Amino acid sequence: xxxxxxxEHSNVSDARLAKMVAESDLPSLLAALAHVCSAPDLxxxxxxxxxAKHHEPQGGWTLDQQSHARAxxxxxxxxxxxxxxxxxxxxxxxxxRPIMTWMMSREASDDYVELLLEELxxxxxxxxxxxxxxxxIAADRGLRVAVIGAGMSGLLAAxxxxxxxxxxxxxxxxxxxxxxxxxxxxxxxxxxxxxxxYCYSFAQRDDWPQxxxxxxxxxxxxxxxxxxxxxLPLVHFSTxxxxxxxxxxxxxxxxxxxxxxxxxxxxxxxAVINATGQLNRPKLPDIAGRDSFAGPAFHSAEWxxxxxxxxxRVAVIGxxxxxxxxxxxxxxxxxQVFVLQRTPNWLAPTLDYHSDFPTGQRWLLNHLPYYSQWYxxxxxxxxxxxxxxxxKVDPAWDGQGHSVSEANELLRMQLGMYLGLCFGDRPDLxxxxxxDYPPAAKRIVRDNGVWATTLKRDNVHLITExxxxxxxxxxxxxxxxxxxxxxxxxxxxFQASHxxxxxxxxxxxxxxxxxxxxxxxxxxxxxxxxxxxxxxxLYGPNTNIVVNGSIIYxxxxxxxxxxxxxxxxxxxxxxxxxxxxxxHDAYNERIDEGxxxxxxxxxxxxxxxxxxxxxxxxxxxxxxxxxxxxxRELDSADYELL
Ligand code: NAP
Numbered sequence: 001x002x003x004x005x006x007x008e009h010s011n012v013s014d015a016r017l018a019k020m021v022a023e024s025d026l027p028s029l030l031a032a033l034a035h036v037c038s039a040p041d042l043x044x045x046x047x048x049x050x051x052a053k054h055h056e057p058q059g060g061w062t063l064d065q066q067s068h069a070r071a072x073x074x075x076x077x078x079x080x081x082x083x084x085x086x087x088x089x090x091x092x093x094x095x096x097r098p099i100m101t102w103m104m105s106r107e108a109s110d111d112y113v114e115l116l117l118e119e120l121x122x123x124x125x126x127x128x129x130x131x132x133x134x135x136x137i138a139a140d141r142g143l144r145v146a147v148i149g150a151g152m153s154g155l156l157a158a159x160x161x162x163x164x165x166x167x168x169x170x171x172x173x174x175x176x177x178x179x180x181x182x183x184x185x186x187x188x189x190x191x192x193x194x195x196x197x198y199c200y201s202f203a204q205r206d207d208w209p210q211x212x213x214x215x216x217x218x219x220x221x222x223x224x225x226x227x228x229x230x231x232l233p234l235v236h237f238s239t240x241x242x243x244x245x246x247x248x249x250x251x252x253x254x255x256x257x258x259x260x261x262x263x264x265x266x267x268x269x270x271a272v273i274n275a276t277g278q279l280n281r282p283k284l285p286d287i288a289g290r291d292s293f294a295g296p297a298f299h300s301a302e303w304x305x306x307x308x309x310x311x312x313r314v315a316v317i318g319x320x321x322x323x324x325x326x327x328x329x330x331x332x333x334x335x336q337v338f339v340l341q342r343t344p345n346w347l348a349p350t351l352d353y354h355s356d357f358p359t360g361q362r363w364l365l366n367h368l369p370y371y372s373q374w375y376x377x378x379x380x381x382x383x384x385x386x387x388x389x390x391x392k393v394d395p396a397w398d399g400q401g402h403s404v405s406e407a408n409e410l411l412r413m414q415l416g417m418y419l420g421l422c423f424g425d426r427p428d429l430x431x432x433x434x435x436d437y438p439p440a441a442k443r444i445v446r447d448n449g450v451w452a453t454t455l456k457r458d459n460v461h462l463i464t465e466x467x468x469x470x471x472x473x474x475x476x477x478x479x480x481x482x483x484x485x486x487x488x489x490x491x492x493x494f495q496a497s498h499x500x501x502x503x504x505x506x507x508x509x510x511x512x513x514x515x516x517x518x519x520x521x522x523x524x525x526x527x528x529x530x531x532x533x534x535x536x537x538l539y540g541p542n543t544n545i546v547v548n549g550s551i552i553y554x555x556x557x558x559x560x561x562x563x564x565x566x567x568x569x570x571x572x573x574x575x576x577x578x579x580x581x582x583x584h585d586a587y588n589e590r591i592d593e594g595x596x597x598x599x600x601x602x603x604x605x606x607x608x609x610x611x612x613x614x615x616x617x618x619x620x621x622x623x624x625x626x627x628x629x630x631x632r633e634l635d636s637a638d639y640e641l642l
Contacts, residue, residue, distance in 0.1 A: 019360050023359065100112065146170075153559070156556065168234055175237050178223065188326045192321060197376060238259055244503065255268075275539070282490075283492055284299060292471055296486075297487070297488040314338070315474060316338070324447070349418045353446050380624070387411075390405070404602050440599040441602075497521060521617050524638070534565075538555055542595075545619070554627060578639060601619075
């Protein structure tokens with residue numbers, strides 16, 4: 001990031017300002033200017049955001065509307081510069097509400113305003129940091145907490161625990177921090193959530209190089225965070241947690257670990273936080289003869305960089321979000337690539353998916369107060385909350401399995417048009433890539449046109465014939481044809497619904513977590529499970545989001561709630577707290593009902609969102625706001641004190 005130069009800031013010419021405006025995100029820019037100029041009516045120019053186009057760049061405005069918006073923004077920026085860039089008002093509820101209402105095209109509720117104020121903050125304040133310290137509440141009681149996993153959620157939990165003065169030890173099976181961003185090194189790996197959203201609210205960066213961060217960039221971010229936050233020295237690397245067991249007598253947890261050399265150890269803790277995530281155990285397909293293949297074969301999350309694809313015939317099994325990222329690169333290297341597709345993806349057109357962040361916009365992030373916060377809010381609204389209505393089931397709608405509501409049908413038509421545009425010249429491919437299930441029943445994959453370009457290459461072959469078996473030379477298909485290949489790459493996803501495997505977790509009175517779950521992982525708020533006192537899950541059951549909100553937002557909510565639980569333990573002088581089964585059960589009934597009314601629950605299509613029994617075990621069916629509301633305050637009635 002170029003160092004900020006004040007002289008440049010104050011003397012910036014009209015022409016340069018115009019360049020910044022030209023490269024800006026207009027809805028965010030107008031919002032920031034309305035905020036900075038204390039003129040909530042600034043955007044009140046007839047440029048109302050059209051909700052149906054929230055997922056489109058620049059709010060889906062026409063070119064005329066965009067130039068009108070640019071003229072307003074440039075005028076306001078010139079005035080601000082001429083006035084010497086007066087200090088902006090700190091955000092207040094009354095100040096931000098009209099701007100939010102304008103951005104959302106609907107009245108911003110009090111809760112939403114409060115949530116946004118937390119996000120907007122007053123940089124560099126961390127408004128979600130615990131406001132208490134363990135020593136102040138119970139000086140004589142040293143709480144010791146184990147965190148399992150040093151990925152995004154585990155690092156966050158350890159940081160918050162440290163902020164509250166709680167003794168924390170982190171265990172990770174890997175040799176470095178980063179979790180999923182350490183393990184997934186396949187070519188082309190990047191996040192499909194906008195960079196400025198996919199970062200902690202209190203550690204935002206203005207200098208993300210690209211709109212959507214690459215895996216190395218994210219790994220650096222988490223490494224830097226681990227070092228800067230002081231969590232890094234607390235991590236025991238290359239140490240797997242094999243088992244955790246609750247001791248009824250002392251109400252503490254024994255954590256059994258095995259290090260890389262096979263040394264076993266047991267340590268005692270007051271609480272355990274599982275931050276192993278949902279997508280960390282690769283799933284290999286159950287295809288006959290899988291182990292008989294004579295050549296190299298590997299999973300996307302265990303990419304074998306020692307295998308040179310140049311000149312090879314490569315079969316890729318799976319076409320999910322991971323495969324969609326690495327196939328285009330493999331196709332540039334390999335002689336032939338055979339793409340084995342079982343179910344096609346809906347593609348979300350994202351022109352800037354691989355693009356650098358424009359310098360003009362970066363200038364605004366650095367110089368225009370609150371632009372970065374409004375930009376983040378806009379991403380939050382545009383990518384997640386704003387799209388939610390179009391993936392909800394309307395029970396009265398008969399979409400014949402293709403859509404779940406009128407809004408979903410509209411989305412299906414928009415996404416279908418995009419596929420039509422991409423594959424219009426190849427009806428043979430179009431027929432194969434057009435999904436027949438409702439949008440958002442499976443993860444929608446981002447695309448900037450590269451999927452079509454790749455599938456149209458002469459050396460790429462899209463195969464939809466099911467695989468019958470794997471044999472030493474390659475694949476045998478159900479129709480009896482054979483496909484000889486040199487390399488097989490599995491883009492077949494993760495054992496997402498097998499939470500906490502292969503760890504053994506024993507709770508009160510010797511109850512085994514996996515036996516209690518019986519293949520159907522459930523938790524209250526996705527965080528706590530009855531019979532497992534002071535045991536907290538991050539990114540646990542039903543905390544995944546389908547439309548592209550940031551999972552980091554969820555982790556922040558979960559960690560906030562977990563911290564309240566520990567606060568409750570300290571203030572009540574309890575040894576531990578255990579969620580009441582009735583609370584847990586009622587909550588899960590509501591979750592199941594909610595998921596039945598979402599595209600992913602209503603559709604019978606395959607997806608990693610469901611457990612083997614077909615229950616949606618992964619997804620949160622409500623708004624992001626609602627998860628924040630539910631995790632904001634602990635209700636002591638939900639818990640039994642031990
Ligand atoms: P995935 O979405 O579960 O995709 C697995 C693919 O393998 C699917 O195409 C699936 O087909 C296919 N498959 C599985 N078993 C098969 C079999 N026996 N025969 C033929 N095909 C089989 O896994 P993923 O692509 O690794 O992505 C998982 C999740 O990770 C994503 O949804 C996303 O949340 C996250 N992710 C995100 C990014 C990103 O941010 N850009 C990148 C990668 C992953 P079916 O569809 O028919 O089941």
